[in-house]
Amino acid sequence: xxxxxxxxxxxxxxxxxxxxxxxxxVFGYVLIANIQAELEGIGLEIFPFVxxxxxxxxxxxxxxxxxxxxxxxxxxxxxxxxxxxxxxxxRAFITGLxxxxxxxxxxxxxxxxxxxxVGVSRLSSNWLVSRVATxxxxxxxxxxxxxQLIFWYVAVFLKAPRIGDSLDFFGIAFLSVRGLALPExxxxxxxxxxxxxxxxxxxxxxxxxxxxxxxxDETGQPSYPWWGASGALLAIAGASFLILGAPxxxxxxxVGRFSYEGGMTIRPEFTALLFGLSIxxxxxxAEIVRGSILAIPKGQxxxxxxxGFNGSQRxxxxxxxxxxxxIIPPLTNxxxxxxxxxxxxxxxxxxxxxxxxxxxxxxxxxxxxxxALLMAAYLSLSLTISAVMNGIYSRLKWRSARQ
Amino acid sequence: xxxxxxxxxxxxxLVALAVIVFAACGDDxxxxxxxSPTPGDGTAAPTDxxxxxxSHSQILQDVIDRGSxxxxxxxxxxxxxxxxxxxxxxxxxxxxxxxxxxAVLGDSEAVDYTPLSASARLTAVQTGQVDVLIRNTTWxxxxxxxxxxxxxxxxxxxxxxxxxxxxxxxxxxxxLAAATICSLEGTTTExxxxxxxxxxxxxxxxxxxxxxxxxxxxxxxGWTSDKSxxxxxxxxxxxxxxxxxxxxxxxxTFSKEPLGPVTIDNDAQWSxxxxxxxxxxxxxxxxxxxxxxxxAMAADPPSVSxxxxxxxGFGGEAVTDTGLDVDVTFMQDVxxxxxxxxxxxxxxxxxxxxxxxxxxxxxxxDGGMIYSPPFK
Numbered sequence: 001x002x003x004x005x006x007x008x009x010x011x012x013x014x015x016x017x018x019x020x021x022x023x024x025x026v027f028g029y030v031l032i033a034n035i036q037a038e039l040e041g042i043g044l045e046i047f048p049f050v051x052x053x054x055x056x057x058x059x060x061x062x063x064x065x066x067x068x069x070x071x072x073x074x075x076x077x078x079x080x081x082x083x084x085x086x087x088x089x090x091r092a093f094i095t096g097l098x099x100x101x102x103x104x105x106x107x108x109x110x111x112x113x114x115x116x117x118v119g120v121s122r123l124s125s126n127w128l129v130s131r132v133a134t135x136x137x138x139x140x141x142x143x144x145x146x147x148q149l150i151f152w153y154v155a156v157f158l159k160a161p162r163i164g165d166s167l168d169f170f171g172i173a174f175l176s177v178r179g180l181a182l183p184e185x186x187x188x189x190x191x192x193x194x195x196x197x198x199x200x201x202x203x204x205x206x207x208x209x210x211x212x213x214x215x216x217d218e219t220g221q222p223s224y225p226w227w228g229a230s231g232a233l234l235a236i237a238g239a240s241f242l243i244l245g246a247p248x249x250x251x252x253x254x255v256g257r258f259s260y261e262g263g264m265t266i267r268p269e270f271t272a273l274l275f276g277l278s279i280x281x282x283x284x285x286a287e288i289v290r291g292s293i294l295a296i297p298k299g300q301x302x303x304x305x306x307x308g309f310n311g312s313q314r315x316x317x318x319x320x321x322x323x324x325x326x327i328i329p330p331l332t333n334x335x336x337x338x339x340x341x342x343x344x345x346x347x348x349x350x351x352x353x354x355x356x357x358x359x360x361x362x363x364x365x366x367x368x369x370x371x372a373l374l375m376a377a378y379l380s381l382s383l384t385i386s387a388v389m390n391g392i393y394s395r396l397k398w399r400s401a402r403q
Numbered sequence: 404x405x406x407x408x409x410x411x412x413x414x415x416x417l418v419a420l421a422v423i424v425f426a427a428c429g430d431d432x433x434x435x436x437x438x439s440p441t442p443g444d445g446t447a448a449p450t451d452x453x454x455x456x457x458s459h460s461q462i463l464q465d466v467i468d469r470g471s472x473x474x475x476x477x478x479x480x481x482x483x484x485x486x487x488x489x490x491x492x493x494x495x496x497x498x499x500x501x502x503x504x505x506a507v508l509g510d511s512e513a514v515d516y517t518p519l520s521a522s523a524r525l526t527a528v529q530t531g532q533v534d535v536l537i538r539n540t541t542w543x544x545x546x547x548x549x550x551x552x553x554x555x556x557x558x559x560x561x562x563x564x565x566x567x568x569x570x571x572x573x574x575x576x577x578x579l580a581a582a583t584i585c586s587l588e589g590t591t592t593e594x595x596x597x598x599x600x601x602x603x604x605x606x607x608x609x610x611x612x613x614x615x616x617x618x619x620x621x622x623x624x625g626w627t628s629d630k631s632x633x634x635x636x637x638x639x640x641x642x643x644x645x646x647x648x649x650x651x652x653x654x655x656t657f658s659k660e661p662l663g664p665v666t667i668d669n670d671a672q673w674s675x676x677x678x679x680x681x682x683x684x685x686x687x688x689x690x691x692x693x694x695x696x697x698x699a700m701a702a703d704p705p706s707v708s709x710x711x712x713x714x715x716g717f718g719g720e721a722v723t724d725t726g727l728d729v730d731v732t733f734m735q736d737v738x739x740x741x742x743x744x745x746x747x748x749x750x751x752x753x754x755x756x757x758x759x760x761x762x763x764x765x766x767x768x769d770g771g772m773i774y775s776p777p778f779k
Contacts, residue, residue, distance in 0.1 A: 365550025
């Protein structure tokens, strides 16, 4: 009887899955129970926010150590998020998370642009351009990231002039070892009105683009829809800006005794991390771009040539759109790497998520829950990047399938 | 067909793998189970029901079996815990690692040093990566009560200070109210500075060496740390940046930093051993026992206190067993191989320019705080 049931392939398959799931569950339980027992021995709990008293683990966020005062300061914050030393550990954690997100987003943007430029340059027929690109890739791909970070921080940004001898860019911006000070722009009373004009400008620009594209499709004459659209946008937004009497208030920095007063200061720690991450990742992206372009059959280039497209049109209209489908999956990996590598920030004193987590572990002594939180946070960031990239990928495939 | 079959085999392989892993873990559990009746109190149990011949302390047993002590230390604070160019460690804290090894194993060189960053050190004790942490660690309520750690008797009464460049002309900590300050991260220093100078901008580093580079490049105006560390770093400040004279440690001390060895909370016996090694070095100084006269004093103890400290009989009195589970003569090894408190201080701390007389670290008989509970 048992043998008959087991000989059914479907039953067997489900059985194996069930056994496997059970083994994983038991393994996980033993692991957690063991950690719990060890931690209880020294008076700690594995998840202080999960009460183990009672029959079922109830979530008890109120008794959470994360609500305690953090006491340490984080001077580098992102997206205008406010944090002070009297805030809670959880707020410190969010500050770190936002710092990681900020450096990752900007890093990904720079790495992509730089990577595409270098990747295309490596295929250039210009000897100098292609050699410089090769040198770039081989240098930055083969030196460990943490070494590069220390290089950018210690050997480049810390070598900037002292604050008293700040490099002065027309009295608007200043550069010194204390950072790059830039004017900060605030909207004044007329800003809301101007924003309405900008919205109108965007709509008009869209319409211009649509009309010009249609004309181009109908007549076959290039009518430069993007140039037209940008022109319309700039004209309306610029004119209304001037008519409203420039409704922006510029807060210019001034050189102080210790730091810049007013404006906004980009700290060398952030810049060093950003440079290190983008330049390192760009060297990998360059290779992905180069490989993907080489994967497009030569006939495509020749066909585009036969149609009379010039070099940049060939690349922009024929090669890159096809290469995109090959580029995106490995590119996603690089984006994930960049985000995860940002956890090396501690080497250059940037307060990222991992750094804040490590300090919290040290001050609050709760290693297990914080490491779990850190893992969950990085996992969420990674899955978000993957989801966005997969969305772009499927849209791209859908578009190429439609054509 | 072949593809389908191989797909069906995959979970089977995974199950087999999981069973192997699980079985391996199960073996460990069995090992514990002989000690503990229920798996829930696995850690407390081994100390309750151990073989009578063995020690009561699991860590002590591990150290003896291993033949060496795992000591968590600093590697970048001259005078306290410093890695020398020849690869050896030296300093005040290092000598206390040696003292514990001498007491437990009879050999002060049987130490494996683990350099730890400020932010990784406590976790290293909690997870058992090191048997004892002797790395200028401040005794605080949070660390003692909340983090599952135990602090031994304070070896060095420190306080937080501020070091500035002499050329900048700062004379008090208040001059730096809006300045940029560099500090190590994950330290009580970081918290104290925020309390003392709430408006200062703080840049925190994970290594003293990067911090020093940043300070030389004037990334920050002040360098805050325990005064002992500042004195140590100042004494070795590179000559091409002006040497020690280019730096000034401001007079104000704005925190209490009692530094001492740290052990895990669940092994009271082990904590006692570490604690009494520290106390023993202080008692030895009080009683005038030094590394050069310890052998003579053990042979012919001048007083009953000395005899008890060194674990020898006095005037027909039987040798008192300390109950620490180490050799009764353990302090002989410690003093002979490492020295008493005063000797350890003289060798390590005096050279970096911290005078002992008149500070909290003088003996209580000289107006300081260094005091030994009775050794009996």
